[in-house]
Amino acid sequence: MGELAVRIEGLTHRYPEQNADQRALDAVDIRVRAGIITGLAGPDGAGKTTLMRIMAGLLKPTMGEVEVVGLAPIRDANALHLKVGYMPQKFGLYEDLTVMENLVLYADLRGVVGRERTDQFERLLDFTDLHRFTGRLAGKLSGGMxxxxxxxxxxxxxPELLLLDEPGVGVDPISRRDLWGMVQSLAEGGMAVVWATAYLDEAERCDSLCLMSDGHVIFSGEPAEQIERMRGRCVHVRDISGNRRHFLRRALGSAQVVDGVIQGDNVRLVLKEGVERLDRALLAKEPDATVEPVEPRLEDAFIDLVGGGPDGRSVLAETTPEVRIGEGVDRKAVISARELTRRFGDFTATDQVSFDVREGEIFGLLGPNGAGKSTTFRMMCGLLRPTSGDAHVMGIDLKRSAGRARQKLGYMAQKFSLYSNLSVEQNLKFFSGIYGLKGQAQDRKIAQMAESFDLGRYARVTAGELPLGFKQRLALACALMHEPPLLFLDEPTSGVDPVTRREFWMHINALVDKGVTVMVTTHFMDEAEYCDRIGLIYRGRMIAAGPPDELKKQAADADTPDPTFEEAFIELIHRDDEARRKTEAAA
Structure with missing residues (x-):
């Protein structure tokens, strides 16, 4: 390892609004060395951002010793800011400036001028492959760009130290790999890098790792150490003849199981420490099911360290009535698109996309940033009028009656539709009122949502001040106020930790059992495996569609005979690019 870049000992921080017994950070010890990527991983509210801001010299700690690149962050703030590059979660790009104008602004702020500026711009544009986009407004770039x-x-x-606070949030798998490769090359060149993330697959790639929870470091060391600890405790249950969601719910309620997720037609379980094999009683309703050991992951270890995932019970679904679609609606196409096209000037965002979503199904719409999936999604919600083609929801033509269709669906937007200056309670009251709830019925529904999503403790906190995970919970609660038969979720778990993501999918799976039909977009490829079917959008076109396992089979080859869904996603995109190149060459 390289030289010590950050030394932190006994670091404690408490915000003024916190109670005396509450701490954002509590007795944290950390070392960061040059030449490697050090990961900070943990759930929302674990203290990652607070720690980043202290290292960047933007926050004075309550107690403890902090030394960053040989400097005291607060005392030597001016010198520190020239040696540390800090990319916060909400990065300060000026969206009405071009790519080049943003670079010029940051060069001005850091005093980089003349030949040095020209050389650095050339190097950075090569490094990020942004040469082609120097004249484009930052606000018009895709998430990955x-x-x-x-x-x-x-x-x-x-800078000598690079601090990246959740840089992969909202970024598709291909762009995340590109970003990781760039940062890895910086570390190999001798830079000290701290990468904060709620994504455990990112944390697994780090050279050194600090796992955090509730302001404490619960593990410090190499990721492989935690992964190895879980060996022999992870299994796949295959050949499930019944409903795999029902099997997962039974498994999560078992005393033997600490965690579980759906993976296509299979269910992946993590057994509690000391459990050598899955009890046959759990498989009693699945006589043909087989149990096979699988390689452990860092996410398994993290869920185990924090006490396990949810138990499979959804209070929300238990209080939700069975959905009745109604007479005259085609149950095989409650959501339907036919040659759906949307153009913005000369640019075609969605190009003749067709699909059906069946009643009680989870349909995933996937694709890289800028592929057209959000445009397609917004048209199917009645928020954007198609240029051509047809879109129907429960038999309602969205071109003619978009307002009537929206009353039938719940919509959770990618960028929250919450009112940030209203409290949690006020948001719940506002949205329930929009959907026609009044009096005791409204009060009951607000209380039910507060209990289902554990929002009671934040009732009087404004939505803008909520931790990200609770913003997501509130947004979903608001979308479900009127008990809609259709649920549209646009990247519902972007940026939230694995435990919260599991809670979301526990509710979604249980709602589907009540007859709710779900259409979802996501950049989490493991989440895509919860879907019954998937449509893969790229360059505005539907390039593949089918169940997750079928798409994985399509992507399999001699080098990767059993791909993960992320590998399948990337391979199918690459194949489409290759087919396009051959077509253009032939023309």
Whole structure:
């Protein structure tokens, strides 16, 4: 390992609004060395961002010793800011400036001028592959390109320490791999890097790792150490003849199981420590099921360290009535698109996309940033009028009666539709009122949502001040106020930790059992495996569709005979690119 870049001992921090017994950070000890990527991983509210801000010299700690690149962050703030590159969660790109204008601004702020500026810009544009987009407004970039520009701006001035606070949030798998490769090359070149994340697959790639929970470091060391601890405790249950969601719910309620997720037609379980094999009683309703050991992951270890995932019970679904679609609706196409096209000027965002979503099904719409999935999604919600083609929801033509259709569905937007200056309670009251709830019925529904999503403790906190995970919970609660038969979820778990994501899918799976039909977009490839079927959108077109396991089979080859869904996603995109190149060459 390289030289010590950050030394933190006994670091404690408490915000003024916290109670005396509450701490954002509590007696944290951390070492960060040059030449490697150090991961900070943990759930929302674990203290990752607070720790980042202290290292960047933006926050004075309550107690403890902090030394960053040989400097005291508060006392030597001016010198520190020239040696540290900090990319916060909400990076300060100016969306009405071009790519080049943003770079110039950051160069001005860091005093990089003349030949040095020209050389650095050339190097950074090559590094991030943004040469082609220097004249494009930052606000018009895709999510992945925005993150690359953010990284380029952070690197202006050649910092010794790079602090990245959840850079992979909202970014598709291909862009995340590109971003990771860039940062890894920086570390290999001798830079000290701290990468904060709620994504455990990202944390697994780090050279050194600090797992955090409730302001404490619960593990410090190499990721492989935690992964190895879980060996022999992870299994796949295959050949499930019944409903795999029902099997998962039974398994999560078992004393033998600490965690479980759906993976296509299979269910992946993590057994509690000391359990050598799955009890046959759990498999009594699945006589043909087989249990096979699988390789452990860092996410398994994290869930185990924090006490396990949810138990499979959804209070929300228990109080939700069975959905009745009604007479005259085609149950095989409660959501339907036919040659759906949307153009913005000369640009075609969605190009003749067709699909059906059946009653009681989870349909996933996947694709890279800028592929057209959000445009397609918004048209199917009645929020954007198609240029051509047809879109129907429960038999209602969205071109003619979009308002009537919206009363039938619940919509959770990618960028929250919450009112940030209203409290949690006020948001719940506002949205329930919009959907026609009044009096005791409204009060009962608000109380039910507060209990189902554990929002009671934040009742009087404004939505803008909520931790990200609770913003997501509140947004879903607001979308479900009127008990809609259709649920549209646009990246519902972006940026939230694995436990919260499991809670979301526990509710979604249980609602589907009540007859709710769900259409969802996500950048989490493991979440895609919860879907019954998936449509893969790329360059505005539907390039593949089918159940998750079928798409994995399509992507399999001699080198990767049993791909993960992420590997399948990337391979299918690459194949489409290759087919396009051959077509263009032939023309």
């Amino acid at each position: 925005k993150q690359k520009l953010g990284l380029a701006c952070t690197l202006v001035g050649k």
